[in-house]
Amino acid sequence: MKTIGILAGMTWQSSLTYYREINQTVQDRLGADHSAKIALYSVDFEEIAEVHRNGNWPEAERILAEAGLKLKAAGADFILMATNTMHLVADAVIQATDLPFLHIAEVTADALLADGIKKVVLTGTRFTMELPFYTEILTKRGLEVMIPNEPQREFIHQTIYEELGHGIIREDTLKTFQTLLLDMKQQGAEAVILGCTEIGLLINESNSPLPVYDTALLHARAAAELALKE
């Protein structure tokens, strides 16, 4: 079994989802007493949140490249970042560590294409929805990506930062989110990407008007499968 390197703490709540899902997948595959071999570095999220506020991305590159090197030193065989937004600085981590890197957008594209989906809504932080680093990978793989409009993006972004990031789940927020997805469905969307590891705390298969692609779960399962591959 390979050792999975996880850049974590962005936020720690979603890192827990990864840790649980990876171990559960290994346990399901190998038997009850088994668990995954993991090297995980969890950053102080305040330092990352500061970058989100002031846009000092080189600082984020420095923090995460350094954390990536810690994982390499700890014996990680490949690396993943347990976050969508911070894939913005994925290249810095890849260059610093020189280890195989499991990109969350590639894993998501694999899952969508395997299910024959062509047109998909992308939800996430403003960075993920508005900057090209995420959508580029999806479109390159042949997917048509629908981005929510400005007020919708504002609502999604605020929900992540003000509520989900603090573990707050609200019924009225869920209703607004469901309405937004219904609107997208009428515009031709076949599925929704939960492109922020936090959104899965609110929206899931059982309460979404569109089929859900929870990137955190897909990413975690793909990591476990990769670790178990001969």
Place this chain on the structure above:
Amino acid sequence: MKTIGILGGLTWQSTVTYYREINRLTQEQLGGENSAKILLSSVNFAEIDVAQRAGDRFKQIELLLDGAKALERGGADFWLMACNTTHQWAEILTQEINLPFLHIAKVAAAAIKKDGLRAVALTGTRYTMEQAFYRRALEEEGLKVWIPNEEEKTELVRIVDEELTHGIREEASLQKFWMMAKRWQQQGAQGVVLGCTEIGLLVQEAHPGMPIFDTALLHATKAVELALTTEELLKEWDYRQRRELQ
């Protein structure tokens, strides 16, 4: 803020408790968006378990040492094992790992004494209850320790192995636990040490008049305190330092 090194996966369910509590407490104490700096090395529990059942101490130590060395190489400032049972190898492991080590039984003992108690019952895996390492670590701190009888030990081990390590929490098992605790109390125990990180998943609240000491939670709390404090206090808690003093 110091980086907390955690040797985890022993089992992964109890590592979840550590990771959650350490981050929750850090956020609570620092406010804002802060979370803890953690380097976690999580092992495949099946490998340790096989070696444990075969009584292969060298293999157990080798596997734990591999995990702990990852913490040292990855730059942890101090380390802990998120498991009581594996503390039977603490003496050997801390000789090989050049980092301050936070011993779970020492943390538990300090909390028990702080509450003014002198005598406690010790629950945990069979190794923790039967072998001397854990009881002695508590006794060294001046505590009197009750070990459950054979029948009680068998029942506790069954609850941990068959239920808790698989994430199952049975109400009937919780009631059995409190019946046992009542017997220990009649024999003079003033509190119960949950000396297996899994048992805390079962016993989440104390009964009035019967304090419980959830070692995983106490351990995680102390780790946060040390991550946010001075080098001096960290040195004071370093298990290697205590050994040198003795």
